[in-house]
Amino acid sequence: MTPVEFRRRLHAHPELSFREDGTAAFIAEQLAELGIEHRTIARTGILARIPGRRTTPGDRRAVVLRADIDALPIAERTGLAYSSRNAGVMHACGHDVHAAVLFGVLQRLAADPDFGGTLLGLFQPGEECNPGGASLVLAEDPFGEYDIRAVIGEHVEPQLEVGTLGFRAGKYMAASDELRLRVRGTGGHGALRSQLRDPVAAGAELLTRLVALNGEECVLSVGRVQADGATNVVPDELYMEGTLRTFDEREREIIHRRIANIAADIDKRHGVRTDVGIGRGYPCVVNDEILVKRAVALAQETGLKVEMLPLRTTAEDFGFYCRVYPSLFYRLGVGAAAGRPHTSSFSPDERAIDAGIGFMGRLALQILNRQ
Numbered sequence: 001m002t003p004v005e006f007r008r009r010l011h012a013h014p015e016l017s018f019r020e021d022g023t024a025a026f027i028a029e030q031l032a033e034l035g036i037e038h039r040t041i042a043r044t045g046i047l048a049r050i051p052g053r054r055t056t057p058g059d060r061r062a063v064v065l066r067a068d069i070d071a072l073p074i075a076e077r078t079g080l081a082y083s084s085r086n087a088g089v090m091h092a093c094g095h096d097v098h099a100a101v102l103f104g105v106l107q108r109l110a111a112d113p114d115f116g117g118t119l120l121g122l123f124q125p126g127e128e129c130n131p132g133g134a135s136l137v138l139a140e141d142p143f144g145e146y147d148i149r150a151v152i153g154e155h156v157e158p159q160l161e162v163g164t165l166g167f168r169a170g171k172y173m174a175a176s177d178e179l180r181l182r183v184r185g186t187g188g189h190g191a192l193r194s195q196l197r198d199p200v201a202a203g204a205e206l207l208t209r210l211v212a213l214n215g216e217e218c219v220l221s222v223g224r225v226q227a228d229g230a231t232n233v234v235p236d237e238l239y240m241e242g243t244l245r246t247f248d249e250r251e252r253e254i255i256h257r258r259i260a261n262i263a264a265d266i267d268k269r270h271g272v273r274t275d276v277g278i279g280r281g282y283p284c285v286v287n288d289e290i291l292v293k294r295a296v297a298l299a300q301e302t303g304l305k306v307e308m309l310p311l312r313t314t315a316e317d318f319g320f321y322c323r324v325y326p327s328l329f330y331r332l333g334v335g336a337a338a339g340r341p342h343t344s345s346f347s348p349d350e351r352a353i354d355a356g357i358g359f360m361g362r363l364a365l366q367i368l369n370r371q
Helices: 003-012 021-033 095-111 133-139 199-211 249-270 289-301 351-368
Strands: 037-041 045-051 061-068 118-124 147-157 164-167 170-173 175-184 218-226 237-246 273-280 285-287 305-308 327-333
Touching: 003 021, 003 095, 003 351, 021 037, 021 045, 021 095, 045 095, 061 095, 061 351, 095 118, 095 147, 095 351, 118 133, 147 351, 164 289, 175 199, 175 249, 199 218, 199 237, 199 249, 218 249, 237 249, 249 273, 285 289, 285 327, 289 305, 289 327, 289 351, 327 351
Parallel strands: 061 118, 061 147, 147 327, 164 305
Antiparallel strands: 037 045, 045 118, 164 327, 170 285, 175 237, 175 273, 218 237
16 A cells, blocks of 8 residues: 555544544554554554664664644545545544655665664554643653654644745744633622622633733633623623643743732632633643754755744644653645645645655664664
């Protein structure tokens, strides 16, 4: 099976996060046909292993290549012959392309494992929602016996043309937290304000002060506000939820404390009580600077175009790997005609698959063959 055929099979049969049973079974079947050792990981993921023929006794060096495999709850409207057959579910974020690139690398290197050390191919479930499949993978400690030289991942990027890769050294993608706040007061008749401890007024001030926390490396947005009152009825409580993105763990903790302090100050002045819930999501994606330097040089040597990227406020559970191992997460150009990810019409240019295979495979070999 070619990598493009592999991708189209995944695209036609997408599965949501942590429900990738059919996806995992298909991947395992294809790896078995190639004679590649593999096992289940994080319940619906697959971890493949290819030992290099030049590996000497005691050589624990390894490189992990990671691709996410989950899809999104979106009804596809691309009109492709291999469109989703799973109603309301679609590979709208390119994870099928990521998996096809990884499959292609494993396919090539299994046929000619001319390297020292071990290549590990991780088809990871559940990137799209908390707690993130990466956290479940690491909880199993699958790499403890190895000297991990790099964990490498990629993501499709329609703002880059096919044949272009995007990199950023150091801080790249944001940590993400979910905010849920419930302001409890005393409601009543809207005309009798002296009898109220108004959660709506308190909530309005809370929202305004939270949004004021936005800065160059802090993004806070409130996407839902609910207060079930009426024109002349003030409810007993108001609920809001939103997202927080930061690029530094120290700053992340500072913002968490500031949110709690703002809520406490408003409670005191309005006579209400606010329950502050902050659900910790993914950590920052921080790229190893040496790996970025080597990857950029390799891309340029092989004729690929390179663009250096700005900070990105979206989040990725790849950040969990960055906290433990030298890691690199880069962008694979799939062309502007692909459209926007997370939409029903997203359709990456499949020519990017071959470009992705060539680069990821060469990078893995370069790292493994470096003593």
